[in-house]
Amino acid sequence: LWLRPGPEVMREMGGLHRFATWERPILTDSGGFQVWSLAKLRKITEEGVRFNNHLDGSKMLLTPELSMQIQASLGSDIAMLFDECPPYPCDEKYAASSLALTTRWAKRCKDWITANEPKSGEGRQHHFGIVQGSIYADLREQSARELVELDFDGYAVGGVSVGEPEHEMFRAIENAVPFLPFEKPRYAMGLGTPPQILEMIARGVDMFDCVMPTRIARHGMAFTLDGPINIKNLIHAKDPSPVCESAHPHVAGFSRAYLRHLFRAGEILGLRLLSFHNLHFYLSLVARARDAISAGNFTEFKDSFIKRYTRSTEP
RNA sequence: GGGUAGAUGCCCGAGUGGCUAAAGGGGGCAGACUGUAAAUCUGCUGGCUUACGCCUACGCUGGUUCGAAUCCAGCUCUGCCCA
Numbered sequence: 001l002w003l004r005p006g007p008e009v010m011r012e013m014g015g016l017h018r019f020a021t022w023e024r025p026i027l028t029d030s031g032g033f034q035v036w037s038l039a040k041l042r043k044i045t046e047e048g049v050r051f052n053n054h055l056d057g058s059k060m061l062l063t064p065e066l067s068m069q070i071q072a073s074l075g076s077d078i079a080m081l082f083d084e085c086p087p088y089p090c091d092e093k094y095a096a097s098s099l100a101l102t103t104r105w106a107k108r109c110k111d112w113i114t115a116n117e118p119k120s121g122e123g124r125q126h127h128f129g130i131v132q133g134s135i136y137a138d139l140r141e142q143s144a145r146e147l148v149e150l151d152f153d154g155y156a157v158g159g160v161s162v163g164e165p166e167h168e169m170f171r172a173i174e175n176a177v178p179f180l181p182f183e184k185p186r187y188a189m190g191l192g193t194p195p196q197i198l199e200m201i202a203r204g205v206d207m208f209d210c211v212m213p214t215r216i217a218r219h220g221m222a223f224t225l226d227g228p229i230n231i232k233n234l235i236h237a238k239d240p241s242p243v244c245e246s247a248h249p250h251v252a253g254f255s256r257a258y259l260r261h262l263f264r265a266g267e268i269l270g271l272r273l274l275s276f277h278n279l280h281f282y283l284s285l286v287a288r289a290r291d292a293i294s295a296g297n298f299t300e301f302k303d304s305f306i307k308r309y310t311r312s313t314e315p
Numbered sequence: 316g317g318g319u320a321g322a323u324g325c326c327c328g329a330g331u332g333g334c335u336a337a338a339g340g341g342g343g344c345a346g347a348c349u350g351u352a353a354a355u356c357u358g359c360u361g362g363c364u365u366a367c368g369c370c371u372a373c374g375c376u377g378g379u380u381c382g383a384a385u386c387c388a389g390c391u392c393u394g395c396c397c398a
Contacts, residue, residue, distance in 0.1 A: 027350095190349055212349045263354095
């Protein structure tokens with residue numbers, strides 16, 4: 001958004017909410033993850049991250065202060081701190097120095113926020129710190145404590161879903177959550193599959209974000225209560241049933257056969273219907289999780305959901 | 316009727332003596348995707364076989380050659396041009 005449509009348009013349009021006509025909460029990322037995912041195209045320095053603008057090739061420098069400033073001008077409700085997301089695998093030495101940099105950047109972010117943002121008020125922007133430390137328990141604890149010391153509105157666990165095995169991902173969460181304040185939101189960045197979401201909730205996570213439901217939908221995969229299906233597969237060619245028994249009415253009326261046809265025909269409607277479905281599936285999943293927590297039977301809900309979800313794929 | 320170009324795997328199409336089970340597309344069948352430069356990427360796609368390998372394949376029939384999708388002859392069909 002800072003490169004295209006650019007600051008001018010965002011300023012003229014009065015921020016993201018008006019630009020996108022979206023009145024509900026918006027969270028913006030700092031650019032830290034792009035630094036990881038586009039690793040070949042950038043260089044990390046103490047000052048910030050140098051990279052080339054992919055639109056015109058010009059050299060850019062993204063710093064903690066600039067990231068905060070950009071997110072402030074976008075007017076998101078939650079802005080993420082500018083961090084370094086170390087790769088996996090990552091030795092402890094690199095993880096420690098990367099974490100030290102993330103912490104120094106967090107302080108610079110905090111300084112910028114203190115100098116530029118109102119401390120309270122309706123609609124003020126909230127800022128979340130990001131716990132790093134790779135797979136190392138002591139680093140995770142240290143990171144969490146340092147961020148809490150700086151005092152942010154919420155805390156995220158980052159550096160997960162970067163290619164590590166699932167058990168490492170769970171451990172990274174377990175190693176960070178106990179040191180984060182109970183009364184503030186805890187957010188697992190970039191996660192996850194439906195069973196992973198429930199496992200994270202069980203470990204005390206409140207918030208998620210993930211490209212999986214929409215990206216996977218565009219690639220023809222749909223979540224169902226019985227596990228994911230590939231709508232492009234031949235077995236759905238003559239299937240009159242809906243994509244999932246829990247599907248939203250907007251999607252439930254279409255047969256799997258028709259959805260498959262849309263994908264094979266290259267019709268963009270297929271991508272949109274599955275994206276809509278997968279997002280609804282996630283929203284419905286966490287709504288049920290909230291209800292189960294209120295009712296005091298979350299563990300039963302989680303276990304029965306996962307049992308059914310994985311039944312067809314497990315031996 | 317005459318001339319001319321052509322006939323290749325499910326489709327289109329490259330190949331013009333051995334390195335060809337045959338490039339490349341398309342289509343088909345699967346797989347991957349986790350803080351979105353992702354309507355993307357990867358694999359397989361003649362038959363039998365775990366594999367080695369064997370068999371069948373470049374319009375049809377015959378021929379030349381150690382060896383033919385590739386060269387020769389005849390035939391069949393198709394496009395275009397002339398009558």
